[in-house]
Amino acid sequence: xxxxxxxxxxxxxxxxxxxxxxxxxxxxxxxxxxxxxxxxxxxxxxxxxxxxxxxxxxxxxxxxxxxxxxxxxxxxxxxxxxxxxxxxxxxxxxxxxxxxxxxxxxxxxxxxxxxxxxxxxxxxxxxxxxxxxxxxxxxxxxxxxxxxxxxxxxxxxxxxxxxxxxxxxxxxxxxxxxxxxxxxxxxxxxxxxxxxxxxxxxxxxxxxxxxxxxxxxxxxxxxxxxxxxxxxxxxxxxxxxxx
Amino acid sequence: xxxxxxxxxxxxxxxxxxxxxxxxxxxxxxxxxxxxxxxxxxxxxxxxxxxxxxxxxxxxxxxxxxxxxxxxxxxxxxxxxxxxxxxxxxxxxxxxxxxxxxxxxxxxxxxxxxxxxxxxxxxxxxxxxxxxxxxxxxxxxxxxxxxxxxxxxxxxxxxxxxxxxxxxxxxxxxxxxxxxxxxxxxxxxxxxxxxxxxxxxxxxxxxxxxxxxxxxxxxxxxxxxxxxxxxxxxxxxxxxxxxxxxxxxxxxxxxxxxxxxxxxxxxxxxxxxxxxxxxxxxxxxxxxxxxxxxxxxxxxxxxxxxxxxxxxxxxxxxxxxxxxxxxxxxxxxxxxxxxxxxxxxxxxxxxxxxxxxxxxxxxxxxxxxxxxxxxxxxxxxxxxxxxxxxxxxxxxxxxxxxxxxxxxxxxxxxxxxxxxxxxxxxxxxxxxxxxxxxxxxxxxxxxxxxxxxxxxxxxxxxxxxxxxxxxxxxxxxxxxxxxxxxxxxxxxxxxxxxxxxxxxxxxxxxxxxxxxxxxxxxxxxxxxxxxxxxxxxxxxxxxxxxxxxxxxxxxxxxxxxxxxxxxxxxxxxxxxxxxxxxxxxxxxxxxxxxxxxxxxxxxxxxxxxxxxxxxxxxxxxxxxxxxxxxxxxxxxxxxxxxxxxxxxxxxxxxxxxx
Numbered sequence: 001x002x003x004x005x006x007x008x009x010x011x012x013x014x015x016x017x018x019x020x021x022x023x024x025x026x027x028x029x030x031x032x033x034x035x036x037x038x039x040x041x042x043x044x045x046x047x048x049x050x051x052x053x054x055x056x057x058x059x060x061x062x063x064x065x066x067x068x069x070x071x072x073x074x075x076x077x078x079x080x081x082x083x084x085x086x087x088x089x090x091x092x093x094x095x096x097x098x099x100x101x102x103x104x105x106x107x108x109x110x111x112x113x114x115x116x117x118x119x120x121x122x123x124x125x126x127x128x129x130x131x132x133x134x135x136x137x138x139x140x141x142x143x144x145x146x147x148x149x150x151x152x153x154x155x156x157x158x159x160x161x162x163x164x165x166x167x168x169x170x171x172x173x174x175x176x177x178x179x180x181x182x183x184x185x186x187x188x189x190x191x192x193x194x195x196x197x198x199x200x201x202x203x204x205x206x207x208x209x210x211x212x213x214x215x216x217x218x219x220x221x222x223x224x225x226x227x228x229x230x231x232x233x234x235x236x237x238x239x240x241x242x243x
Numbered sequence: 244x245x246x247x248x249x250x251x252x253x254x255x256x257x258x259x260x261x262x263x264x265x266x267x268x269x270x271x272x273x274x275x276x277x278x279x280x281x282x283x284x285x286x287x288x289x290x291x292x293x294x295x296x297x298x299x300x301x302x303x304x305x306x307x308x309x310x311x312x313x314x315x316x317x318x319x320x321x322x323x324x325x326x327x328x329x330x331x332x333x334x335x336x337x338x339x340x341x342x343x344x345x346x347x348x349x350x351x352x353x354x355x356x357x358x359x360x361x362x363x364x365x366x367x368x369x370x371x372x373x374x375x376x377x378x379x380x381x382x383x384x385x386x387x388x389x390x391x392x393x394x395x396x397x398x399x400x401x402x403x404x405x406x407x408x409x410x411x412x413x414x415x416x417x418x419x420x421x422x423x424x425x426x427x428x429x430x431x432x433x434x435x436x437x438x439x440x441x442x443x444x445x446x447x448x449x450x451x452x453x454x455x456x457x458x459x460x461x462x463x464x465x466x467x468x469x470x471x472x473x474x475x476x477x478x479x480x481x482x483x484x485x486x487x488x489x490x491x492x493x494x495x496x497x498x499x500x501x502x503x504x505x506x507x508x509x510x511x512x513x514x515x516x517x518x519x520x521x522x523x524x525x526x527x528x529x530x531x532x533x534x535x536x537x538x539x540x541x542x543x544x545x546x547x548x549x550x551x552x553x554x555x556x557x558x559x560x561x562x563x564x565x566x567x568x569x570x571x572x573x574x575x576x577x578x579x580x581x582x583x584x585x586x587x588x589x590x591x592x593x594x595x596x597x598x599x600x601x602x603x604x605x606x607x608x609x610x611x612x613x614x615x616x617x618x619x620x621x622x623x624x625x626x627x628x629x630x631x632x633x634x635x636x637x638x639x640x641x642x643x644x645x646x647x648x649x650x651x652x653x654x655x656x657x658x659x660x661x662x663x664x665x666x667x668x669x670x671x672x673x674x675x676x677x678x679x680x681x682x683x684x685x686x687x688x689x690x691x692x693x694x695x696x697x698x699x700x701x702x703x704x705x706x707x708x709x710x711x712x713x714x715x716x717x718x719x720x721x722x723x724x725x726x727x728x729x730x731x732x733x734x735x736x737x738x739x740x741x742x743x744x745x746x747x748x749x750x751x752x753x754x755x756x757x758x759x760x761x762x763x764x765x766x767x768x769x770x771x772x773x774x775x776x777x778x779x780x781x782x783x784x785x786x787x788x789x790x791x792x793x794x795x796x797x798x799x800x801x802x803x804x805x806x807x808x809x810x811x812x813x814x815x816x817x818x819x820x821x822x823x824x825x826x827x828x829x830x831x832x833x834x835x836x837x838x839x840x841x842x843x844x845x846x847x848x849x850x851x852x853x854x855x856x857x858x859x860x861x862x863x864x865x866x867x868x869x870x871x872x873x874x875x876x877x878x879x880x881x882x883x884x885x886x887x888x889x890x891x892x893x894x895x896x897x898x899x900x901x
Contacts, residue, residue, distance in 0.1 A: 027549030
């Protein structure tokens with residue numbers, strides 16, 4: 001039995017790392033007594049699978065993790081009422097990390113890292129006025145190719161990152177700059193927010209950054225990871241009956 | 244006043260920003276309480292090192308439960324953030340509510356390592372407070388310290404307003420009352436509060452004492468200069484640990500720290516009597532926590548925190564009367580689903596101990612650590628760590644047979660009377676452990692960790708002239724050469740430069756205040772960190788102040804010489820310590836007094852408190868001077884290594900060369 005949980009990470013806790021987050025979740029799962037399945041072998045680990053890493057310092061309203069549960073355990077949650085898990089999980093998680101949604105998914109569902117193809121972002125660009133930002137956006141979106149050089153495994157590699165830019169829109173001015181919305185592809189390796197801002201103008205700086213959603217492509221249609229599982233979305237009991 | 248809005252923009256530019264945000268489970272975010280004594284409790288090293296400190300966690304809860312108290316926490320920002328804080332005028336802050344340090348009434352530190360003293364000075368400065376107590380205005384922070392290092396408080400006497408000696412649980416409440424009264428009066432003057440603090444049992448106020456030196460600079464005596472100051476300041480001792488089941492809300496950090504697990508203290512104090520061990524001397528007598536309370540603290544703690552590991556802490560956990568039952572109950576607790584592991588720091592070296600460790604799940608059996616401390620029986624008699632060679636071989640044999648593969652052995656070098664034969668005895672023991680391991684596994688590995696001995700106040704070795712840097716280096720090289728071809732043995736050692744720097748401060752006097760300040764002013768923070776440590780800073784500072792390594796570190800002290808901590812009383816009679824020093828030189832061991840007649844060290848008699856031990860008999864299989872025949876410590880019976888036929892390897896190799 002596998003469940004997919006959506007959670008938010010906002011406020012001071014955004015300064016924890018992806019690695020920290022894994023440990024925070026492991027403890028929260030134990031605290032609420034969720035019967036997580038453990039890997040076999042010499043050093044058993046709880047079977048918890050995270051999606052795309054969120055950079056330390058960025059906020060998110062839509063992070064996901066998949067948890068494998070032991071269906072035999074007496075404390076196994078009722079598949080018909082998974083929502084009941086959300087409040088105790090949020091209570092066991094630190095302030096700023098809250099579980100906001102949960103569905104049952106098939107154990108054969110593609111992993112989050114493979115399935116997610118793009119993310120929506122809210123980004124504050126410090127040092128930019130709305131007009132300057134709009135002009136810079138127009139310029140990069142008009143470019144047929146955008147080559148940047150980045151380091152990979154100790155080597156300098158040049159990539160065309162234009163295909164990652166699905167949409168960039170100015171939203172509103174802030175105290176220190178301008179807020180924009182960005183829709184960025186994640187496959188095959190993604191584009192960092194810092195790299196995006198450097199493309200727009202090397203003098204601008206990254207302000208508050210928040211991931212607002214993640215998207216999977218299902219038969220060409222954009223879907224959220226919670227809605228994107230046919231088993232869970234259309235027939236939450238199907239798998240429970242099957243097992 | 245919160246500094247969060249000014250701090251936050253800096254966090255994206257530093258390593259590991261999660262160190263600075265607080266938000267731990269168990270954290271308290273108190274509203275400012277103008278009528279309360281507001282404490283900022285600190286550890287003068289990074290968050291990862293300081294957060295798990297149990298002393299600070301205990302005191303934080305006790306102060307916050309006090310009707311007139313409030314406590315928050317702070318740690319040393321790493322150099323990257325410190326630089327940004329100084330450039331942007333951001334002062335030191337609490338991680339709980341990010342209030343500026345200067346908003347508090349007291350800032351108090353746990354000192355458990357001498358090389359953190361320059362960080363102490365740095366944090367006082369980052370708080371916006373004058374670093375020397377003499378320069379502080381009435382309303383400036385009161386700077387306090389406690390912890391093991393403060394049994395010789397003289398090197399930091401210039402920087403602190405008060406020093407707490409001994410167990411802090413009771414005394415912090417008394418300090419809170421005195422400071423809250425002073426605050427209610429509007430903090431009229433500094434001397435008033437210092438005198439009031441000096442009137443509390445267990446509190447030492449250095450500025451109310453003068454250190455008198457003769458023309459040669461040698462200390463003559465340390466005497467009060469104010470009627471409010473007692474001639475001798477005695478440490479505080481809790482009678483019953485059961486009255487203080489703290490921490491009740493152990494902090495669960497969001498980011499990785501050392502000792503990241505539930506910690507439950509099973510007893511305080513130790514009377515094994517190892518002569519090099521300051522902790523075992525200054526924390527006497529032994530006070531056990533009732534086993535039932537230990538079990539409750541474990542089960543409630545695991546449930547509350549979500550940890551899957553609990554450490555039973557003390558100076559020698561296998562000595563706890565209820566140890567077998569507590570470990571058994573914990574690993575078999577059905578509520579924990581068999582996923583809980585128990586860690587037993589400070590294992591005693593014997594097979595019984597390994598038996599306890601063996602109850603812990605097989606999955607976690609990676610390595611086991613023992614501390615024989617010295618390589619020959621003669622040397623172990625000198626230091627009174629009465630582990631027979633037989634005890635060690637039984638322990639490792641038992642561990643290997645139960646599935647452990649990696650053994651780690653701790654040793655000291657530079658001990659009093661140590662000969663090259665004693666030093667090389669470490670290598671010999673290591674080889675024998677490898678041989679025992681080969682009977683069980685193809686590739687056993689043994690890690691030998693060697694530290695340079697630094698004499699400490701209130702131990703029988705407080706008179707001993709520490710080995711020089713060159714001598715420590717030579718001894719480590721002896722071991723390196725000897726073990727060069729022994730691939731199963733991995734040798735690690737502590738940098739002799741750091742050992743001698745620690746030695747400067749360990750037994751230093753007030754003249755070292757100028758040296759510590761000099762090292763700090765020249766950038767010498769984080770001296771506990773090998774990448775930041777710089778002995779040259781210390782040598783230059785000594786020279787600028789006309790002081791020498793010989794005087795502070797390398798010279799033997801004389802019987803009637805004034806020691807910088809003579810006006811402090813740790814519960815141990817000086818003549819007991821001197822007698823122990825003479826016995827050490829005569830290679831005479833002394834048994835543990837819990838199960839043998841009292842030899843009047845002073846720890847119990849001074850307070851009307853006796854050892855609180857649940858068991859009238861020594862622990863089963865207890866080694867280290869609890870009833871076994873110690874006359875044969877160095878001889879190993881042949882039967883121990885009676886191995887498979889056809890492998891006549893070990894019999895001669897293991898016996899002590901005679």
